[in-house]
Structures are given as C-alpha cells and as structure tokens.
Amino acid sequence: MANSAQARKRARQADKQRAHNASLRSTLRTAIKRVRQAIQAGDKTAAQGVFQKSVAVLDRIADxxxxxxxxxxxxxxxxxxxxxxLAA
Structure with missing residues (x-):
C-alpha cells in the first residue's frame, strides 16, 4: 500500500492510465476482428473499406x-x- 501522498497519487494515476490503455487495446482488437469478419464473408470491396478504417486505428494506437x-x-x-x- 502506498504510504505517502505522492505514492497514493501515482497509484491513482497508474490505475486510470491502465484503464485507458485497456480501452484502446479493446478498440484495436475490435477493428482487427471486423476486417477478419469481412474477409470471411468473401466480399473484397467491403473488406478493403473496413481495412482502411482499421489501418487508421492501428496507426493511432501504435503511435x-x-x-x-x-x-x-x-x-x-x-x-x-x-x-x-480473395481475388484469386
């Protein structure tokens, strides 16, 4: 347990940041799943559209x-x- 005020604050901040990072990771996984579902459906144009959106999410989270x-x-x-x- 944190004994000083500074350590208590850092523990609060770390917990808040962990929750935020978990949310971003979940967004990333969802974007990837959407692309995979479009690929499974076999529709190349739909898959390309979803892929473009997921690339933006991937890049943002990697940054x-x-x-x-x-x-x-x-x-x-x-x-x-x-x-x-898919075309082949």
Missing part, C-alpha cells in the same frame, strides 16, 4: 505505444495479404 509499431505493421501486412488473396 501511442499501446502496441509496438512493428506489431501494427505486421498485422496490417497480414490482413492486406488476406484481402489480396
């Missing part, structure tokens, strides 16, 4: 360092490759 920038890039690359494979 805030909620996830590593390389993880965001890897995820975008894999989703893009799956969308391109």
């Amino acid at each position: 805030k360092k909620i996830v590593h920038k390389n993880k965001a890039a890897r995820t975008k690359s894999r989703l893009s490759a799956q969308i391109k494979a």
Whole structure:
C-alpha cells in the first residue's frame, strides 16, 4: 500500500492510465476482428473499406505505444495479404 501522498497519487494515476490503455487495446482488437469478419464473408470491396478504417486505428494506437509499431505493421501486412488473396 502506498504510504505517502505522492505514492497514493501515482497509484491513482497508474490505475486510470491502465484503464485507458485497456480501452484502446479493446478498440484495436475490435477493428482487427471486423476486417477478419469481412474477409470471411468473401466480399473484397467491403473488406478493403473496413481495412482502411482499421489501418487508421492501428496507426493511432501504435503511435501511442499501446502496441509496438512493428506489431501494427505486421498485422496490417497480414490482413492486406488476406484481402489480396480473395481475388484469386
């Protein structure tokens, strides 16, 4: 337990920040799931539209360092490759 006023404040701030980061991570996961559902449906144009929106979410969250920038890039690359494979 925090014994000083400063430590109590930092504990409050850390808890608030953790909740905010969890919310952003949830937003990220939801965006990725939407793209995967569009790919499963087989509609390439819909998947591309959803993908463009999710790329913005991925980049925004990677800029805030909620996830590593390389993880965001890897995820975008894999989703893009799956969308391109729909035409084949």
